[in-house]
Amino acid sequence: MKLFLNYLTIILSIFALQNFALAETNTLEKKPQNSQSEKIFPTNSQPQTPEEKLAAADRLYLAGEKAAAEKLYREVKEPFSEDIRAKVNRPQPVYEPTELPVTAQVYWRQAQEGLAKNRETQIFVSLELLVKEYPQFIPAHLQFAEALKTDEKTELALEVLHQAAGLYPNEPELIKATITALADEKKWLEASLSAQQFALMNPEHSLVNEFNQLAETYRKKFQSQLKSRLRRNAIANVVTGALGVAITGNPFAAMNAVQTTAMMLQGESRIGKNIAKSANKQLPMVEDEEILEYVNNMGKKLAEMTGRNEFEYNFYVVNDENLNAFALPGGQIFINLGAIMKTNSEAELAGLLAHELAHTVLSHGFKLMSEGNLVTSIVQYIPYAGGTASNLIVLNYSRKMERQADVLGTRILVSADYAADGVRNLMVTLNEGKENIGILAWLSTHPETAERVRYLEELIVNNGYNRYAYEGVVYHGKMRSKAKALLVEKKKDFSEI
Numbered sequence: 001m002k003l004f005l006n007y008l009t010i011i012l013s014i015f016a017l018q019n020f021a022l023a024e025t026n027t028l029e030k031k032p033q034n035s036q037s038e039k040i041f042p043t044n045s046q047p048q049t050p051e052e053k054l055a056a057a058d059r060l061y062l063a064g065e066k067a068a069a070e071k072l073y074r075e076v077k078e079p080f081s082e083d084i085r086a087k088v089n090r091p092q093p094v095y096e097p098t099e100l101p102v103t104a105q106v107y108w109r110q111a112q113e114g115l116a117k118n119r120e121t122q123i124f125v126s127l128e129l130l131v132k133e134y135p136q137f138i139p140a141h142l143q144f145a146e147a148l149k150t151d152e153k154t155e156l157a158l159e160v161l162h163q164a165a166g167l168y169p170n171e172p173e174l175i176k177a178t179i180t181a182l183a184d185e186k187k188w189l190e191a192s193l194s195a196q197q198f199a200l201m202n203p204e205h206s207l208v209n210e211f212n213q214l215a216e217t218y219r220k221k222f223q224s225q226l227k228s229r230l231r232r233n234a235i236a237n238v239v240t241g242a243l244g245v246a247i248t249g250n251p252f253a254a255m256n257a258v259q260t261t262a263m264m265l266q267g268e269s270r271i272g273k274n275i276a277k278s279a280n281k282q283l284p285m286v287e288d289e290e291i292l293e294y295v296n297n298m299g300k301k302l303a304e305m306t307g308r309n310e311f312e313y314n315f316y317v318v319n320d321e322n323l324n325a326f327a328l329p330g331g332q333i334f335i336n337l338g339a340i341m342k343t344n345s346e347a348e349l350a351g352l353l354a355h356e357l358a359h360t361v362l363s364h365g366f367k368l369m370s371e372g373n374l375v376t377s378i379v380q381y382i383p384y385a386g387g388t389a390s391n392l393i394v395l396n397y398s399r400k401m402e403r404q405a406d407v408l409g410t411r412i413l414v415s416a417d418y419a420a421d422g423v424r425n426l427m428v429t430l431n432e433g434k435e436n437i438g439i440l441a442w443l444s445t446h447p448e449t450a451e452r453v454r455y456l457e458e459l460i461v462n463n464g465y466n467r468y469a470y471e472g473v474v475y476h477g478k479m480r481s482k483a484k485a486l487l488v489e490k491k492k493d494f495s496e497i
Contacts, residue, residue: 050076054345054473061470073419073468084457091136093168104134111143123147131160135167142177149181157181165194166400169407172198172207179214188222189370193363200307200361201408226265268366269311272330276314279334286317286337288486294479295353298346299333302354305415306361315353321487323430327356329365341483343429346472347413351422354409362408364401406456410465418472420465424456 047056057072094100097108107130114122127144130137141164148157161178168174175198182191195214202208266274286292292315299315311331318324318334323342325335333356335349343349359365397405406423413422431449460467 047072051473051477054471057468058471058473066468070468073471077421077467080457080461084454084461090167090462093138093171094134094136095138097137097139100134100137104130104137107134108137108140111140115143115147120151131164135164138164138168138171138173141174145177145181149184154181154185158185169198170202170205172205172211175211179218183218186225188218188225189363189367192216192218192222193367197362197404197408201411203307223265267330268363269330271366271369272328272332272360273312273314275328276316276332276334279328280316283334284319284490286319286486288482291317291337291340291479291482291486294475295335295340298350299353299357302350302357302412302416303331305412306357308361311360313357319486319490325352325356327359327365329360329363329369331357331360333357333360337483337487340476341480341487343426343476343480344473345419345422345425346476347419347422347470348425348429349476350416350418350472351409351413351424351426354412354416355405355423355426356409357412358405358408359397359401362401362404364397364405368396402452403455406452407459410456410459414465414469417469419467419469420460421456421467424453424460427452427456 047053053072053076057069057076060066060069060072097105100108107126111123111126111130114120114126124144124147127140127147130140131144134140141160145157145160148154148160158178158181161174161181165171165174165178175194179191179194182188182194192215195211195218198205199208199211199215205211295317296315299313303311303313308331313331313333316332316334317340318336320336321338321341322336323338325333325339327333333353335352335356339352340349343352410420410423414420419425427449431453459465
């Protein structure tokens with residue numbers, strides 16, 4: 001009897017369990033599935049703070065729910081000013097005079113009449129008015145530059161072309177004319193870089209191969225020019241260099257024209273690696289594996305978007321609290337630990353890396369070497385015995401170079417699927433940090449941040465770049481905390497010395 005009751009209990013338990021499972025299955029089938037946002041934050045705990053909203057938006061974005069992510073991003077990010085949003089389009093380039101207003105057509109006819117009758121004043125006055133009042137008419141820029149060249153005003157001709165290319169950097173006819181004018185003046189490096197820049201910034205253009213070929217052709221001419229310069233100046237400069245070492249005791253004093261030229265003949269990659277090796281020995285480098293992996297993975301992802309695969313890119317982190325970074329020729333990028341600690345998201349830090357990468361792929365440092373400025377900067381900023389590491393290399397880029405790096409850096413950022421305003425937001429952070437974190441070396445030689453914020457906003461709006469893409473706040477927050485801890489530890493070590 002007892003055995004029978006045990007069997008009965010087991011059978012009833014199995015039956016009850018089956019009924020419970022069936023009821024639970026029916027309930028689940030009727031219950032709607034949670035949305036992605038509900039998985040991140042329960043319905044009774046929706047994201048409230050900006051940080052929570054950005055974190056939720058990032059997770060939605062990575063899950064492919066981009067519309068839901070954009071909604072949250074928009075709740076956190078303030079819109080650009082109304083005048084920026086209203087100024088969405090520069091006039092489209094025009095090539096046919098019949099598409100111009102009547103006044104512009106009159107200017108053009110007067111210019112053609114002046115050319116036919118060789119009336120110099122009429123030519124220059126008409127074309128100058130035309131390029132000033134109707135800059136979208138590309139043939140006017142080309143003809144004005146050609147007239148100036150014929151009149152042996154080559155510098156003015158180049159200035160006209162550079163200004164026009166600044167307004168319409170994607171117009172191949174303007175860039176070709178600029179390259180030709182530079183080549184006529186035997187400015188081989190500038191000609192090569194102009195061709196290279198067009199190819200990098202317009203990777204889908206039908207003429208990209210032609211511009212790459214122009215870049216290579218003029219790069220070879222520049223190398224040949226360097227060799228000739230080296231042969232001509234070798235003896236005099238070696239003597240000068242020897243005297244510099246004798247007087248100052250500084251080995252970099254010997255880095256005069258001949259040695260700079262000799263370094264340049266090695267190529268961008270070898271130059272960058274040699275200088276990076278020296279910098280690594282003299283600067284306090286971060287060795288934390290997690291920090292280095294974070295920066296390296298981000299950097300490699302961005303580098304893949306640059307279009308210059310001949311470089312071996314390396315990313316280094318310096319144990320310094322200032323928000324600072326610099327790029328060496330050939331893809332050697334250094335950032336401070338303070339750049340991690342003081343940026344607000346991965347997209348913002350990626351903006352800094354993308355900006356420095358843009359300097360590298362546009363060969364800005366290499367160009368400075370041709371002018372002697374890169375070596376001067378290295379002498380000034382790499383610390384020697386008794387020096388401090390807070391002053392890193394600050395290359396004296398021109399405002400034009402900085403703008404090019406901002407623009408290409410933003411395009412690299414967008415290509416890597418980060419929020420398009422990463423570089424723009426970096427500028428805001430730098431500007432806000434002026435009063436709070438002392439002198440920013442990275443900012444001190446750069447254009448005014450308000451100006452940069454404005455033209456980056458115009459760039460984003462004009463090109464329809466997506467501000468509401470991946471920000472990356474959660475893991476970046478972890479890295480910020482780690483960076484702060486490493487800097488505190490460094491200060492503690494110094495205080496105990």
